[in-house]
Amino acid sequence: MRDVNAGPERQPDNPYEMALAQFDAVADRLGLDDGLRKILRVCKRELIVRFPVKMDDGSIRVFTGYRVQHNEARGPVKGGLRFNPAVNLDEVRALAMWMTWKCAVASLPYGGAKGGVEVDPRSLSDGELERLSRRYATEIVRFIGPEQDIPAPDMGTDARVMAWIMDTYSMHHGHSVPGVVTGKPVSIGGSSGRFEATGRGVLFITQEACRHVGMSLEGATVAVQGYGNVGGVAARLLRQAGARVVAVSDSRCGVYNAQGLDVDAIWDLKRRGGSLLDFAGGDRITNAELLALPVDILVPAAMEGQIHADNAASVRARLLVEGANGPVSPEADPILTENGVLAVPDILASGGGVIVSYFEWVQDLQSFFWEESEVNERLHRLMVRSFQEVVACAEREKAHLREAAYILAVSRVAEAVRDRGIFP
Numbered sequence: 194m195r196d197v198n199a200g201p202e203r204q205p206d207n208p209y210e211m212a213l214a215q216f217d218a219v220a221d222r223l224g225l226d227d228g229l230r231k232i233l234r235v236c237k238r239e240l241i242v243r244f245p246v247k248m249d250d251g252s253i254r255v256f257t258g259y260r261v262q263h264n265e266a267r268g269p270v271k272g273g274l275r276f277n278p279a280v281n282l283d284e285v286r287a288l289a290m291w292m293t294w295k296c297a298v299a300s301l302p303y304g305g306a307k308g309g310v311e312v313d314p315r316s317l318s319d320g321e322l323e324r325l326s327r328r329y330a331t332e333i334v335r336f337i338g339p340e341q342d343i344p345a346p347d348m349g350t351d352a353r354v355m356a357w358i359m360d361t362y363s364m365h366h367g368h369s370v371p372g373v374v375t376g377k378p379v380s381i382g383g384s385s386g387r388f389e390a391t392g393r394g395v396l397f398i399t400q401e402a403c404r405h406v407g408m409s410l411e412g413a414t415v416a417v418q419g420y421g422n423v424g425g426v427a428a429r430l431l432r433q434a435g436a437r438v439v440a441v442s443d444s445r446c447g448v449y450n451a452q453g454l455d456v457d458a459i460w461d462l463k464r465r466g467g468s469l470l471d472f473a474g475g476d477r478i479t480n481a482e483l484l485a486l487p488v489d490i491l492v493p494a495a496m497e498g499q500i501h502a503d504n505a506a507s508v509r510a511r512l513l514v515e516g517a518n519g520p521v522s523p524e525a526d527p528i529l530t531e532n533g534v535l536a537v538p539d540i541l542a543s544g545g546g547v548i549v550s551y552f553e554w555v556q557d558l559q560s561f562f563w564e565e566s567e568v569n570e571r572l573h574r575l576m577v578r579s580f581q582e583v584v585a586c587a588e589r590e591k592a593h594l595r596e597a598a599y600i601l602a603v604s605r606v607a608e609a610v611r612d613r614g615i616f617p
Contacts, residue, residue, distance in 0.1 A: 206498045206522045208287035214523045216290070219599040229607050236286050238262040242332040246325045249318050256325060260308040260333045262342060263289040266609035269340055270306035271296060271547060273347025274354070280309035291518050292547070294602035295540040299579050301551050306342050308333065314349045326354045330361040337362065339372030339558065345550050346376040348421070352388070356381060372557035375550035384553035385565035390572060392426025394545015395516045396434060397576040399490060402512050402537050405584060411435035414488040418442050418480065419495030420463060423516045423543065427492055428456045436490070440483050443468050447483045448475035484508060493520035500525050508534055515539040530593055538595040540602060541583055548575050
């Protein structure tokens with residue numbers, strides 16, 4: 194059985210080249226002048242740090258970490274921290290750029306950033322993970338802050354890691370600064386509803402996309418690639434909304450059951466540290482087979498570059514809702530469109546996490562916190578508004594949804610750059 198994270202039998206496209214190709218296409222369409230292209234095409238700051246961590250056995254390991262800030266024309270930069278052995282500078286650059294567009298699509302007063310450390314967190318003890326998190330936070334402490342750069346959880350990190358980073362930053366400043374990160378525990382200034390936010394946003398966008406194409410979500414078949422915080426939450430919420438989740442995958446394999454999977458049992462299994470290799474309620478499938486299933490809705494919620502020119506023609510879903518960042522390459526888009534697959538882009542579909550992170554940041558700054566029902570209601574309102582704006586732009590510009598989302602996002606950031614001007 195091949196590892197699902199490896200994807201189909203090819204090396205994934207360079208994510209930064211994907212991000213640049215997407216930007217270049219919309220810049221051509223908008224007729225952006227050369228100066229704006231130069232500003233928006235590059236990341237403003239790129240930090241690489243190499244730092245030692247003492248392991249439990251007394252040995253010393255040196256880790257490499259990154260923090261990249263793409264653009265701050267619309268406000269402080271915002272973006273997650275990824276702990277994964279495959280983290281590299283080009284991946285972080287791409288994710289930072291995508292975050293700029295994601296924030297702009299939702300009309301949030303943020304630019305985009307991203308960070309990460311080259312490490313498999315599962316290989317570390319709790320003590321080693323805490324020491325690594327705190328030392329990484331110390332290395333980037335001068336570059337982050339509630340009015341500058343606000344990290345959040347991403348692949349391989351969670352609320353506990355955010356708590357360590359918030360505490361480390363606060364110790365450097367001599368007082369508690371809860372607004373320096375989002376996605377932290379509610380006990381220290383986190384927001385109710387933040388953990389489920391990205392997956393809940395996928396649900397809201399899927400509901401709107403179904404209405405858009407005249408499909409009923411009730412009884413619709415769904416396949417979810419990746420059963421982490423995004424895919425796992427989305428699968429459970431989609432099932433609660435009446436959909437039939439027939440296939441899911443994790444980092445080791447996928448499972449399929451045409452009658453529907455017990456997604457709650459899978460969730461419990463994953464929370465206990467198990468994998469789908471331990472799940473007996475479906476047939477084992479590969480990642481490539483999951484992507485090609487004849488389902489109504491496909492939710493890629495794992496790694497970037499999973500659907501590309503070599504396998505896009507095998508996608509048979511009617512709707513493709515991108516829960517991950519950059520799961521579809523630019524070369525795959527026209528193939529999906531030609532085959533009648535409506536792709537809802539990542540910068541729209543996976544925006545729930547950063548939207549509720551924005552809510553958390555606002556609550557921290559004013560020291561006044563909302564009920565979870567209010568958080569979810571506000572999230573729903575923003576996601577629906579964003580979807581409607583993207584659809585209206587697509588119809589006006591005769592574009593597909595990704596092009597429309599990028600037209601809105603790049604236009605809004607370009608407007609902010611023009612309005613602010615260039616100092617001095």
